[in-house]
Amino acid sequence: MKLYPLSPTSKPAVNIGKISRKFRLKILTPEHTPLAGIIVLADGTPDDYVVALLSYRLNGEKVLGVVKPEEKRLGVFNIIPTILNVLREGKIVVLIDQENEDLNTIFSKVSRRLSGIGTIIRDIVKEERLWVYKCEHSIKKFQLIVIVNGLSEYTFKKHSIEDHLLKAAEKLLKVKIDEEDPKEGWSKLRDRQDEVFRQLKDAKNLDDIFPQQIKGLKLLHNNPSFSQLYYSL
Numbered sequence: 001m002k003l004y005p006l007s008p009t010s011k012p013a014v015n016i017g018k019i020s021r022k023f024r025l026k027i028l029t030p031e032h033t034p035l036a037g038i039i040v041l042a043d044g045t046p047d048d049y050v051v052a053l054l055s056y057r058l059n060g061e062k063v064l065g066v067v068k069p070e071e072k073r074l075g076v077f078n079i080i081p082t083i084l085n086v087l088r089e090g091k092i093v094v095l096i097d098q099e100n101e102d103l104n105t106i107f108s109k110v111s112r113r114l115s116g117i118g119t120i121i122r123d124i125v126k127e128e129r130l131w132v133y134k135c136e137h138s139i140k141k142f143q144l145i146v147i148v149n150g151l152s153e154y155t156f157k158k159h160s161i162e163d164h165l166l167k168a169a170e171k172l173l174k175v176k177i178d179e180e181d182p183k184e185g186w187s188k189l190r191d192r193q194d195e196v197f198r199q200l201k202d203a204k205n206l207d208d209i210f211p212q213q214i215k216g217l218k219l220l221h222n223n224p225s226f227s228q229l230y231y232s233l
Contacts, residue, residue: 037087039067122135151167
């Protein structure tokens with residue numbers, strides 16, 4: 001998939017450009033119409049690096065917008081009406097770290113946020129860390145794919161995209177994981193982070209390392225109907 005940063009001078013846009021050049025991903029495109037969907041980053045870095053790598057691995061010529069709003073965490077859902085002015089109809093993906101919140105609490109807050117911006121939820125398909133909402137806002141229909149970063153197999157005190165990067169380091173570089181905070185653990189691997197990303201470019205087991213992210217982004221790539229989601233998730 002190709003990425004089109006909606007804010008070309010933002011830090012995520014710069015980071016995506018940097019990793020694309022460093023590892024020859026060739027995922028950035030100046031072409032922005034039509035957009036197959038928009039990826040919203042509730043957290044900035046290294047989520048932007050991960051989205052770049054996964055977009056490269058999913059291939060395809062579909063163009064996705066990518067944006068990191070100024071709002072933090074659940075506040076990013078306030079951008080949806082603005083996004084719909086660009087997207088018209090289609091799919092929106094939001095990636096958000098779990099942190100120390102209960103998963104059901106996060107998804108309940110998402111539903112309240114959607115209601116608060118005047119969005120009607122017509123249906124929901126649920127997995128543990130991946131919910132797909134069938135929505136209407138004003139006269140516009142769209143699907144909202146919410147991906148909560150984190151891996152329950154680790155007993156970290158918080159969960160985030162760094163869970164997945166530490167698992168990559170563990171599997172690909174044979175690094176021992178003994179941290180309570182995944183962000184601290186990833187920071188301690190500062191000198192080996194590029195090596196992790198380089199290995200991920202060609203790794204064969206991405207579905208094991210990024211299960212909900214791969215599945216959620218494939219919904220943009222494969223474009224199943226909403227009724228098919230009950231059988232594909």
